[in-house]
Amino acid sequence: MDISSTGLRVLQQIAESGSFTAAAARLGYTQSAVSRQAVSLERSAGTTLFDRRPDGVRLTPAGLTLLRHARTILDCLAAAESELTGTVPRTEPVRLGLFLSAGAVVLPAALTRLAATDPQITVTTTEGTTPTLVRALRAGSIDLAVLTSRPPHRPLDGESPRLHVETAVDTELVLATASMGKFAGRTTVHVDELVDAAWIATPSSHAEPLLGVWPGLPGRPHIVHRARDWLTKLQLVAGGFGVTTVPSRLSPVLPPGVSLVHVEGVPREIRRVLVARLPGRPTPAITAVTRAITSTV
Numbered sequence: 001m002d003i004s005s006t007g008l009r010v011l012q013q014i015a016e017s018g019s020f021t022a023a024a025a026r027l028g029y030t031q032s033a034v035s036r037q038a039v040s041l042e043r044s045a046g047t048t049l050f051d052r053r054p055d056g057v058r059l060t061p062a063g064l065t066l067l068r069h070a071r072t073i074l075d076c077l078a079a080a081e082s083e084l085t086g087t088v089p090r091t092e093p094v095r096l097g098l099f100l101s102a103g104a105v106v107l108p109a110a111l112t113r114l115a116a117t118d119p120q121i122t123v124t125t126t127e128g129t130t131p132t133l134v135r136a137l138r139a140g141s142i143d144l145a146v147l148t149s150r151p152p153h154r155p156l157d158g159e160s161p162r163l164h165v166e167t168a169v170d171t172e173l174v175l176a177t178a179s180m181g182k183f184a185g186r187t188t189v190h191v192d193e194l195v196d197a198a199w200i201a202t203p204s205s206h207a208e209p210l211l212g213v214w215p216g217l218p219g220r221p222h223i224v225h226r227a228r229d230w231l232t233k234l235q236l237v238a239g240g241f242g243v244t245t246v247p248s249r250l251s252p253v254l255p256p257g258v259s260l261v262h263v264e265g266v267p268r269e270i271r272r273v274l275v276a277r278l279p280g281r282p283t284p285a286i287t288a289v290t291r292a293i294t295s296t297v
Contacts, residue, residue: 016139071140173269
């Protein structure tokens with residue numbers, strides 16, 4: 001096969017982003033250039049690498065096979081470049097992805113522990129939804145991911161081999177409300193009282209769930225504000241501009257004016273915090289970061 005490193009990087013980015021358009025934006029290419037690279041890759045491989053669907057692009061089994069080798073090749077090229085330029089790192093890097101609310105509670109404690117136990121490890125982080133981070137793991141853009149799942153806790157994706165997953169902790173989903181608002185002084189609220197509530201939600205796409213609205217709420221929720229940033233969402237709650245769902249473990253970092261209440265009339269909503277990586281033997285650095293996360297949640 002005659003495949004360039006550029007083609008392999010395009011393959012990796014398509015796998016992570018799930019579309020030619022998004023891959024082009026991240027790489028700084030035109031969409032037509034990415035499409036041409038995809039066609040060229042398939043011609044060189046002699047097989048179909050991409051499953052082009054109405055809701056995006058997924059790699060075929062052959063594409064996943066090539067992706068696995070692409071990660072190794074690109075890592076070797078990066079190592080060679082570092083040696084040739086004399087910039088061989090003296091630290092052990094780990095690229096960590098976290099779901100949107102994990103950073104506030106999980107990350108500071110884990111990094112503090114690592115600084116004491118494994119100061120040679122350098123952690124870089126990125127935030128994303130669980131589906132986005134799973135794609136990034138498969139693409140090799142991150143080494144480790146802190147993810148969340150809800151019962152019945154099915155596999156994170158349908159690809160094979162399955163990701164290696166460890167359970168860090170289970171946490172209950174609760175409602176964040178204004179301390180001086182409609183539910184002031186309450187510790188519980190019945191789900192029927194939430195039907196007409198004003199919700200503050202995280203924008204969602206076709207492939208990713210709506211976050212911030214109570215799951216299974218009867219009728220169509222009245223969403224008044226959409227925001228990804230947790231500080232923005234919670235400050236809006238504190239101001240009395242709506243309510244949102246949060247994991248109970250977020251309670252230590254709530255801003256003033258926000259109270260947490262449990263929802264009655266429905267089964268408890270439990271969210272599981274997971275640490276995931278690609279299958280196979282992890283590096284000592286990845287093992288150390290995993291240990292730091294699971295020991296501090």
